[in-house]
Amino acid sequence: MTDAIPAPQRAEEVAELLVGAVDLHCHSGPAAMPRILDHHEALLDAAAARFRALLYKDHFYLGTAHAVILEKLFPELGVKLFSGIALNNASGGINPHAVDHAAKLGARIVWMPTLSAANHIEQASGQAKTFPKTAQKMLDPIPLRCTDGDGRLTDATLQVLDLVAEADIILAGGHLHVSEMLVLFAEARRRGVRKLLVNHPTYIVGCDDGDIRALVELGAYIEHSICMFVDGRAKKYEPDKLAHLIEVAGVEHTILSSDLGLQGSPRPVDGFRGVVGTLLDLQMPKAAIRRLVGDNAAELLGV
Template sequence: MNTLSETRKTEVAELLVGAIDLHCHSGPAAMPRILDHHEALMDAAGAGFRAVLYKDHFYLGVAHAVMLEKLFPETGVRLYSGVALNNASGGINPHAVNHAANIGAKIVWLPTLSAANHIAQTEGAAKNFPKTARRMLPPIPLSALDANGNITDDTKMVLDLVAEADMILAGGHLPASELIQVFEEAGRRGVKRMLVNHPTYVVGCTDDDMRELVRLGAYLEHSICMFIEGKALEFTPQDLAHYIEIAGADRTVLSSDLGLQGSPRPIEGFRQIVALLLDLQISKADIRKMIGDNAAWLLDIS
């Protein structure tokens, strides 16, 4: 960022006012993080962000969000969290979702690091996925489908609970084919807010898969960390331009997925991605949609 002109730095700063991070990996966490929830809040406030959503693979972060927002009202930043349906939460567990909804969770992530799809790729696409500081129990592979390829009853109950509470249903690390099946069922059951996490990483979406998920009503969330310098770099600026073209700015969300060691802090990641988008000649109106307005609709704070 030091190579940016003062004019470009000003453009970036102006665009970040009102931005939202739906995928902030601050700590405390079983995986080492470079900042905690309070630091993430203060960074976001300094940049004029509208909201931050804390994500942890192991615990429901709503209490942290509620208390920090109460303790630091002067920041003006809204704080949210949700529950990831991994082994630590009992898997695809309707009771965990029911509890999350009742204390104000905004999002339910289908299995991430406990997904059978993720576990199968631990020596492949997920090889560089962050590791926990201490050894965890061996994961139990999770799927939203039964042995016959049908959506499980627990998954259907989760979808009903998400629909009733009008929460975001996030795809986690389920494979594209499974995700399409689940999101199609989710739509039938009244889920309105659907989000595909990093569709081209671990999830394995093709261009046609992404188009189908958008057709089903989903937003495609691309992780900023995978397009900027750092440990998680996976794709080129041209890849990002292509992915945005597939879904359109109206259905694309850019979230940091940052907090991991070896990469920038979340707000610095946003600065770098906005500069990249400007270099790609993407309009400021579309940038605002992708870093804030679409996320605001998903959070129902627009």
């Protein structure tokens, strides 16, 4: 039984499995939402754990310039730093001009609307009720969809897909409802987008097992937020749920990212330590764990 493994030995085992890890979903600051660490501190934590790469996510701004400067300032740390743009109201919504600029600056990911998504707003009294709040009241969001009243993708969305395909970067579903995301990802593939990512499919997005399988059939990676499986304010599920979700999509199509930085939860790297311990308790093979916490994400980033 894993309970018989001495704590120092388990810590060493976890540390070894995190060498080369990649966090595609780090919520460090500065940010409008209160964060427990900043981008520099997140970099230092990742370097101490010998991560391969770290990707900063903010719901309101493109963080690529921060990533470029920090990597230049601290090359000896050996961590590749990236960011991208979330197509919320602060970025002009589903805005091809913002995507064009982000891609040309070096962004590696475009998230479809998150807190500005109509689906997110409609769930304000449901799952989205637990979503972190900004430190100061922001303007009320204008609901965004990637489809029109007839269920067809908007012209702006189609232009965004073409820009993402041309740049060969990641298209993430954000907080769109799965019904929108299936239409979006199918068209994205037709237009040459090679890298598709579904964020926390069981939270706000509304995926069931069949939806996850359908998205995998389109070539998408399924990203689960570590924060929902480790102790902290965002915890929602027990280990058996994580094991089930990995089985549904398959190890080769699953990515574990922290989605951490929020108050009341562990730091991102500590979240990784916790989930790796959980995977070991679940008797997950070490090669599979490495894929889940590093190799699959590295493939999307090209590192």
